[in-house]
Amino acid sequence: MSNSGDIGFDEIASPVKMGNRLWSRTRGDKVIWAAVLLLALVSVLVVYSSTGLLAYKMNKGNTEIYLFKQIVFIAIGLAVIYFSHLVNYTVYARVARILFLISIPLLIYTFFFGVRLNEGSRWIRLPIINLTFQTSDLAKLALFMYLGRLLSKKQDVIKDFRKGFLPVITPVVVICALIAPANLSTALLVGATSMLLLFIGRASAKHLLLTIGVAAVPVILLVTIALSYYDSSEGRSKELPGVLSVGRLPTWIKRVQNFVYSNKEIDKDENYQVNQAKIAISKGGMLGLGPGNSETRNFLPHPYSDFIYAIIIEEYGIIGGAFIILIYLIFLFRCIRIFRKCPYAFGAFLALGLSFTLVIQALINMAVTVNLFPVTGVTLPLVSMGGSSFLFTCLAIGIILSVARNVEQLEGKEPVPEVKA
Template identity: 75%
Template sequence: MSQIANISSKFSTAGLRDKTRGDKVIWAIVVVLSLVSLLVVYSATNSLAYKLYKGNTYVYLFKQIAFISLGIIIVYFAHRVNYTIYSRVAKMLFYISIVLLIYTLFFGTKINDGSRWIKLPIINLTVQTSDIAKLALFMYLSRLLSKKQHVIKDFKKGFIPMMIPIVVICGLIAPANLSTALLTGATSMLLLFIGRVSFKHIALVAATVAIPVIILIAIAGAYYDKEEGKMKELPAVLSAGRVPTWIKRVQDFMYAAKGEAPYQVQQAKIAVAKGGLFGLGPGNSEQRNFLPHPYSDYIYAIIIEEYGIIGAAFIVFIYMVFLFRSIRLFRKCPYAFGAFLALALSFTLVIQAMTNMAVNVGLFPVTGVTLPLVSMGGSSFLFTCLSIGIILSVARNVEDAEGKAENVKEELA
């Protein structure tokens, strides 16, 4: 009986390995961050759930379990798809994302003068269309980079065709979500640099983007009342859309030491200060009762408060390992499209994570980006899982190619 049990366990293990192919370290990272997410989201939403649901503190925990379960299913099925299919649908998905972004700007759900979401009928789920657009953009850029390597240094034939989709997508995202547009643009330029695009062309883009950023900083300084510690009244030309929000966030970051820092920044700093080296312990956060969005935008501050600098450093380490494994995958992938796609998706997730953490500790102006795979579930969480599934699809195909090469060597030997 024991022999039968051992044989069945071997078969089940082999079956599981066969079904979950690809980089095992990335799979482990998905599991670890999902577990961290469950712990921290439950802690961060404990008080909120108690107030809203008459003492039931498990509502958001069960919701997060559902999102994580769905996310892992998405990772699994995405990694089983041959990544070359994404190259075939990249162009169509890119055009669809443009339509969705335009629709969102005019007819989407408006929050704080910004329209970022559309609501899906029947399931009643709000989707941030910029997530779709980022995924489509990186698929399309990876396809272009793989096809234009022979003219990659040429300004008209190589550089311009790749800059057009970047400008279009970032330009449509920017009115409602400037931080996401800037991060998407920065990730795109990093991908172009790795794709051997001429450095002088990339430097030209960086200089062009720096002009409006410098102007925004100058306007923020000119319309800040240092005596009152607040923003002066803006002229009509600077009061359209989310421009006042951009100016206010720059002012808050520039003059926080001289004036009063924004409420959420103050509470995040208190959480970080309370955390110390080892933290207050799991579930013992005090700032969750005061910090806005402790389960999404400011979840890293809760991690520091409960797990200290050691816990915070562990999260940084996990994302760095993920980036390292993705770079390793880029170097091993025999086909350009898969290599560029895996690298682009990993870069955007890690850059988003670093931005979220920098905001939480006061090193970056306030943005609305979440911590990938850790912040409470939503459409962004599911698209993160889809991105990781695509990365694992590339890893699975690399693994298969290496396995075939080993078999050929054994046959020749």
């Protein structure tokens, strides 16, 4: 730098050089990296658009505060992906059981002492930093890490019910049972993804069908109750007896009723969220209203999280919505490619399990928005406004990229030691 205080070329070029060095150390599937960056860019645009009114009301006219928060979350999330992808994925096999065992008491603590909202307790508040996080996010991640570890160890006996299937299905039942009272949709998502992973992991179809049959009993019972306690002539739910008014049960019954009878004219107020989402989609048409031009964001509840896909379609049209689906499908395809190329069972199951849960969650979120599925409350991964769920999603992607990085090393004839799970 010159004595006059002018900034020299080296100072200007140093951030570029640092970025180049950082990129040169970045490994893993470049298509997955591109998908993550595209979804992060979409997230910045849509979160900023959908939080304008909320920011104005909550922060005395400062409409950029949530934009800055989202940018900070994305920056932290990308750092989480980067550093977690540098870790050899076999390390995650060592910590999988520990994380799984930690998640069980955390879920129990959350159920009794967590932050309560709408009769459900899903979050715990961290001391000192005063930040809440959803313990089911940690439990999901820990479960699929542990499930990948178990499947890799039990391949020789996986067809045997007592020696193979029972040890593998038990952690799934435990986690789903602990998540379900406060978050039934997440429990069903985890259960369905686990069944799919077990099927690919060569578990007996007979054992899987038996498990699905047992799990379907309470779901069928819930739907039956919801249909029985609906007055079609009045267009509203009947008064529930005391035994059906415990915890989140009335909410689940109401959501099933709203979904089944969503086309009834009298149900407009009861199904307000879905109806506003339909309005947003109809306004978007094929090409959309343009970035930042959403009109429904001021009426649609939670347009920055649960129903952010409706805002995407309203502003970017059906083409924009289809583009988002395409990104998730490309992400899944590349993860399946990692699964097929990984020579070690743990890495293969780990990449597949984590990718399944992210993509299935995305598809369910979008299905809710277009009224193909009852309202669930699950977010759109990497797109909805940041929180603990966003960071755990980034950690899951970092672990997938860790597997991809080691696959690349093997393809480059660089031996990577496999640690016994």
